Amino acid sequence: MRNVFLFISRYRTFISFLVLQVLSLWFLFSYNRFHRARFLGVANEVTGRINTQYNKVEDFFALKAENQRLHRFNDSLLGLLPRNFSVHDTSMRQLQDSVPYDTAGHYRRYSYYPATVVYNTVNAQKNYLQINRGSAQGIRDNMAVMGSDGSAVGVVVNVSANFSQVMSLLHVQSSVSASLKRSGDFGTAEWDGKDPRYLLLKRIPKSVEVKKGDSVLTSPVSFSFPPGCLLGTIEAVTLDNTTGMYLLKVKTAANFLNLQQVHVVGNLDFEEQTRLNQETKKIIEEPKKTPR
Amino acid sequence: MSDFLRNSIRFCLFILVQVYVLNKIPHLHRFITPYIYYLFILWLPFTVSRQWLLVIGFITGLTLDYFTMTPGLHAAACTLIAYVRPFIIGVLTPKDNTEFNYREPSARAMQWTPYAVYVLVLTILHHGYLVFLEWLDVGSFLGFLVKLLATTGISLLLVFTVELLFSRKMKFRTNTA
Numbered sequence: 108m109r110n111v112f113l114f115i116s117r118y119r120t121f122i123s124f125l126v127l128q129v130l131s132l133w134f135l136f137s138y139n140r141f142h143r144a145r146f147l148g149v150a151n152e153v154t155g156r157i158n159t160q161y162n163k164v165e166d167f168f169a170l171k172a173e174n175q176r177l178h179r180f181n182d183s184l185l186g187l188l189p190r191n192f193s194v195h196d197t198s199m200r201q202l203q204d205s206v207p208y209d210t211a212g213h214y215r216r217y218s219y220y221p222a223t224v225v226y227n228t229v230n231a232q233k234n235y236l237q238i239n240r241g242s243a244q245g246i247r248d249n250m251a252v253m254g255s256d257g258s259a260v261g262v263v264v265n266v267s268a269n270f271s272q273v274m275s276l277l278h279v280q281s282s283v284s285a286s287l288k289r290s291g292d293f294g295t296a297e298w299d300g301k302d303p304r305y306l307l308l309k310r311i312p313k314s315v316e317v318k319k320g321d322s323v324l325t326s327p328v329s330f331s332f333p334p335g336c337l338l339g340t341i342e343a344v345t346l347d348n349t350t351g352m353y354l355l356k357v358k359t360a361a362n363f364l365n366l367q368q369v370h371v372v373g374n375l376d377f378e379e380q381t382r383l384n385q386e387t388k389k390i391i392e393e394p395k396k397t398p399r
Numbered sequence: 400m401s402d403f404l405r406n407s408i409r410f411c412l413f414i415l416v417q418v419y420v421l422n423k424i425p426h427l428h429r430f431i432t433p434y435i436y437y438l439f440i441l442w443l444p445f446t447v448s449r450q451w452l453l454v455i456g457f458i459t460g461l462t463l464d465y466f467t468m469t470p471g472l473h474a475a476a477c478t479l480i481a482y483v484r485p486f487i488i489g490v491l492t493p494k495d496n497t498e499f500n501y502r503e504p505s506a507r508a509m510q511w512t513p514y515a516v517y518v519l520v521l522t523i524l525h526h527g528y529l530v531f532l533e534w535l536d537v538g539s540f541l542g543f544l545v546k547l548l549a550t551t552g553i554s555l556l557l558v559f560t561v562e563l564l565f566s567r568k569m570k571f572r573t574n575t576a
């Protein structure tokens with residue numbers, strides 16, 4: 108017996124080496140066979156925590172790509188919204204046009220394109236955005252631009268092959284037809300060039316009940332914007348006594364300071380609507396030359 | 400800084416670099432897996448007893464194993480090099496202890512050639528055992544050899560890069576301390 112202890116104490120390093128080897132090989136082969144690791148439950152808790160921390164950092168670097176992916180997906184979903192479709196009055200209709208229909212016989216009025224803002228200012232009087240899509244990708248003048256949360260941002264004013272210039276809502280010449288969500292009254296959203304956080308909503312008559320916090324949407328009569336895009340919420344109500352109209356201060360829904368991903372919305376009826384509009388004007392303004 | 404604290408920090412750094420850098424970088428080739436964490440065992444102080452070396456080696460390997468979900472694989476390889484380490488050091492360092500009073504293995508403590516041999520032998524042992532164990536599970540013998548050579552090559556490159564980048568401040572063990 109004494110010899111055994113002597114042997115063990117003499118070779119204790121080698122014996123502990125063997126023990127550890129056998130232990131690790133047992134771990135390894137039992138895992139390879141059953142995929143049940145020893146102490147894996149505890150170890151998983153620890154490695155999981157550390158991995159979570161690491162993942163936060165890793166995710167940060169993938170954020171841009173992830174954001175773009177999400178944005179593209181949102182864009183495809185926006186294209187499915189019912190407000191993009193209108194119903195034709197079939198009893199009065201004689202010709203089919205080539206615009207795709209959905210299954211319920213609605214035809215598509217708005218189509219969406221994803222884009223990334225490559226340049227943006229907010230501190231000029233005339234602020235423009237530049238986006239990385241152009242005529243080659245199907246962008247046309249007068250298309251509306253929405254932020255990634257669906258809030259109104261601006262209108263395309265100029266396109267090149269691969270880029271477009273967007274007149275931001277924060278442009279002193281910008282004028283967007285807007286409506287109050289609560290009452291549905293139409294007004295015009297403009298910008299006075301002062302504070303990039305606020306727009307002005309004009310031409311709401313004082314007969315309408317207006318409260319602070321009311322939502323202001325793009326109106327159904329806008330040629331560019333699809334109806335119901337959030338423009339902002341009313342921040343302050345003032346009455347302009349000379350005109351009898353409200354002068355409403357609207358807090359913009361889109362944060363123009365950090366716009367990254369946007370949707371460009373094209374009204375497929377835009378040409379027809381504007382042509383009709385112009386022809387009407389021509390008829391009304393030159394009534395004597397064109398006999399009715 | 401005490402040896403314990405120093406080596407604890409080093410342990411964490413090596414494991415984190417191995418798990419989150421070397422295991423994450425896009426693979427150069429299916430045969431090449433860069434390893435650096437075992438340098439922790441190579442850098443342990445001379446004063447650590449052989450028993451403790453084995454335990455530390457086992458824990459180091461097992462820690463990495465639980466990150467890579469291969470329980471036992473690296474632990475076995477690390478235990479092996481922790482066991483062999485004292486023999487190699489005994490062969491390669493001068494017997495005359497009056498001249499030899501560095502704290503832990505390094506190029507300056509052991510001279511470049513013996514240190515290189517020390518690293519090379521333990522690297523081949525570590526990778527050889529590791530790849531051998533993987534080969535038992537899946538793989539072919541030729542793949543085993545190629546993988547051993549490629550992995551050893553890339554790991555040696557890493558080890559010597561680290562060695563040159565982080566020149567450890569070698570403090571003498573003195574009688575006064």
